[in-house]
Amino acid sequence: MYSTNIRLIFLLGSLWITSSVSDPADPLLVELPSGKLRGRDNGNYYSYESLPYAEPPTGELRFEAPQPYKQQWTDTFDATQPPVLCMQWGQFVEGDNKLAGDEDCLTVSIYKPNNSSRNSFPVVAYIHGGAFMFGGSSENGHDKFMSDGNLILVKISYRLGPLGFASTGDANLPGNFGLKDQRLALLWIKQNIASFGGEPENILVIGHSAGGASVHLQMLREDFRNVAKAAISFSGNALDPWVVQQGGRGRAFELGRIVGCGQTSDSLTLKKCLKSKSASEIVSSVRSFLVLSYVPFSTFGPVVEPPDAPEAFITQHPIDIIKSGKFAQIPWALSHTTEDGGYNAAFLLEKQSSTGQERIEELNDRWFDWAPYLLFYRDSMTTIKDMDDYSRKLRQEYLGDRRFSVESYWDLQRLFTDVLFKNETEKILDLYRKHGKSPVYGFAYDNPANAGIGQALAKRTDINFGTVHGDDYFLIFENVVREFQLRSDEEIISRNFLKMMNDFILSENGTLAFDTCVFQDNVDSSKVQLLSITQNGCENL
Missing domain, CATH: 3.40.50.1820 (Alpha/Beta hydrolase fold, catalytic domain)
Structure with a gap:
């Protein structure tokens, strides 16, 4: 070291x-x-x-x-x-x-x-x-x-x-x-x-x-x-x-x-x-x-x-x-948003000036070429066959026999969310449940911004992307990829996040709370514990 x-x-x-x-x-x-x-x-x-x-x-x-x-x-x-x-x-x-x-x-x-x-x-x-x-x-x-x-x-x-x-x-x-x-x-x-x-x-x-x-x-x-x-x-x-x-x-x-x-x-x-x-x-x-x-x-x-x-x-x-x-x-807390995969999936909905079609349509011909780069397994597979088999498996699991299109975008975004963010968050919580000693907490944020990183990447506002990457964090730190003006519910959540951090620092035993919800520690827990934060409040899952 x-x-x-x-x-x-x-x-x-x-x-x-x-x-x-x-x-x-x-x-x-x-x-x-x-x-x-x-x-x-x-x-x-x-x-x-x-x-x-x-x-x-x-x-x-x-x-x-x-x-x-x-x-x-x-x-x-x-x-x-x-x-x-x-x-x-x-x-x-x-x-x-x-x-x-x-x-x-x-x-x-x-x-x-x-x-x-x-x-x-x-x-x-x-x-x-x-x-x-x-x-x-x-x-x-x-x-x-x-x-x-x-x-x-x-x-x-x-x-x-x-x-x-x-x-x-x-x-x-x-x-x-x-x-x-x-x-x-x-x-x-x-x-x-x-x-x-x-x-x-x-x-x-x-x-x-x-x-x-x-x-x-x-x-x-x-x-x-x-x-x-x-x-x-x-x-x-x-x-x-x-x-x-x-x-x-x-x-x-x-x-x-x-x-x-x-x-x-x-x-x-x-x-x-x-x-x-x-x-x-x-x-x-x-x-x-x-x-x-x-x-x-x-x-x-x-x-x-x-x-x-x-x-x-x-x-x-x-x-x-x-x-x-x-x-x-x-003490440590980690999180994901429910549609984190909108980064970097949303750019596939940008309309191409040459054809007027969304780039997602190209995936039907280029999935095996692009998927290993989009989802970061290009260098972790031993052979091209292994890579293609995994690409095929992912496509079948999330889209079945359907084509890549605007209509199937949400399933593709879910694939991005799971592979790039959600799966490993849950894996980490499970690992720390077995090997950690200090408190470890998890939370999922589900409250879409009116306009966020999904709209910025897609260069369009007619698509509902759900709660995308940064929709929670940019309530605390303003960023140009989402609108600065917060809704009343987001103002409340923003204040709760700030109070959560302040109390977390000062806690003598590593207790973490958001609004009225006290996070459940994953260490030595019988199963993974996750706090859900939504527009309507919070709930331990």
């Missing part, structure tokens, strides 16, 4: 844990080991944005584990600038050129309530989603979250796509750089959050989609319990098939070929060549891995690293770590 456990122990016991705001009369001025910084007054909250936690991962530090930030500020650091996106090929960027962001992006942004009734606040550390490929902390608004006035929020930026996850599967280019970024950021928060009035002993780590899977992956390291008191994963966990994939080595060398590194089979030579290329070349290569639209939605992501990899993040598959019981035993 990490060779820096000693550094972790040092950091957690080091000087600045008990530091405080340097001038109580001026809450915008904060002093850190690097020097003084000045934030912004936003009315009901203060913000301190774009604070570097690592040295820029550029030049010789590209494709390396992050190095703690060690520069000293001679002038007061301007913490009023919003965080930049980490360089990415963004799914939701309009046009053919989807390149966005900067390579130098490893920062955290802190948002503190302007609440004079208390001296310190529990902390929510937030890891954004985006399939490990795109997204950013700045793309999810926090005004709704900060209106509660009881929690400090810290948003983490981390490397994405090939810059964050390219791996040759050996010690020379082991991968997981984005996960190591998250890890270092969490240590930075633990070490420095008291300077902002945060309570380092009361940290909840949350994330959605790839962020939720990231939270789970962080938990698979036992020493995560020294950082976080509890965790929540919305619509994403380490066993989802799009998270830890096989075939990373082949993709890394193909990446090298695309950017002009030749046909080398030596990982050290490849790494040296990739370091000499521009970041934009490397990230723009993502388009060469897509078979249609933005499919597969994750081409570079977490991997199992070899045991001899320096500063390895995980060296066993997540399911083996869970079965061993050697993971952070802290």
Whole structure:
């Protein structure tokens, strides 16, 4: 595992844990080991944005584990600038050129309530989603979250796509750089959050989609319990098939070929060549891995690293770590929405300008070609026959003898939901039921947004997609893929989610409740327990 456990122990016991705001009369001025910084007054909250936690991962530090930030500020650091996106090929960027962001992006942004009734606040550390490929902390608004006035929020930026996850599967280019970024950021928060009035002993780590899977992956390291008191994963966990994939080595060398590194089979030579290329070349290569639209939605992501990899993040598959019981035993909740599979199935309902037909009709001729990429089993099957047999089995199970069409879309979406999100959520709950020690909770959200990610991907509003990916999470963090204006029932649910998080952090025994419902713990339970959250309330199933 990490060779820096000693550094972790040092950091957690080091000087600045008990530091405080340097001038109580001026809450915008904060002093850190690097020097003084000045934030912004936003009315009901203060913000301190774009604070570097690592040295820029550029030049010789590209494709390396992050190095703690060690520069000293001679002038007061301007913490009023919003965080930049980490360089990415963004799914939701309009046009053919989807390149966005900067390579130098490893920062955290802190948002503190302007609440004079208390001296310190529990902390929510937030890891954004985006399939490990795109997204950013700045793309999810926090005004709704900060209106509660009881929690400090810290948003983490981390490397994405090939810059964050390219791996040759050996010690020379082991991968997981984005996960190591998250890890270092969490240590930075633990070490420095008291300077902002945060309570380092009361940290909840949350994330959605790839962020939720990231939270789970962080938990698979036992020493995560020294950082976080509890965790929540919305619509994403380490066993989802799009998270830890096989075939990373082949993709890394193909990446090298695309950017002009030749046909080398030596990982050290490849790494040296990739370091000499521009970041934009490397990230723009993502388009060469897509078979249609933005499919597969994750081409570079977490991997199992070899045991001899320096500063390895995980060296066993997540399911083996869970079965061993050697993971952070802290209270955890995970979830799915009832139609999570609307991401990324909904794009199949977009009408093609050339034919006027929906792309779903093409599946009738291309199912065996596209299904392994859509559902992430392209690299996990031994033979093409195995792959085709599984594709046939899935089609028969969910559609029978019917054709792919707008009329059968809901069954296809159900297939996406089960394979990409729901099945593994239930599997995880069952595994933790047998191997967990701290409370583990599950919930399913069923309350469709008026317009969400389904409509955004399909580019149409005449389809009912149900409760799609993000319909719950974007009640807490505003996102452009769904309308900002919440219905009255969603306002109530949003407040209940915020109260749920606040109470979860402060609970001494890891109890979790939503509105009037107390979650049932899955650990040592005779069967899987799941809380259903709907427009009309909540119910234990």
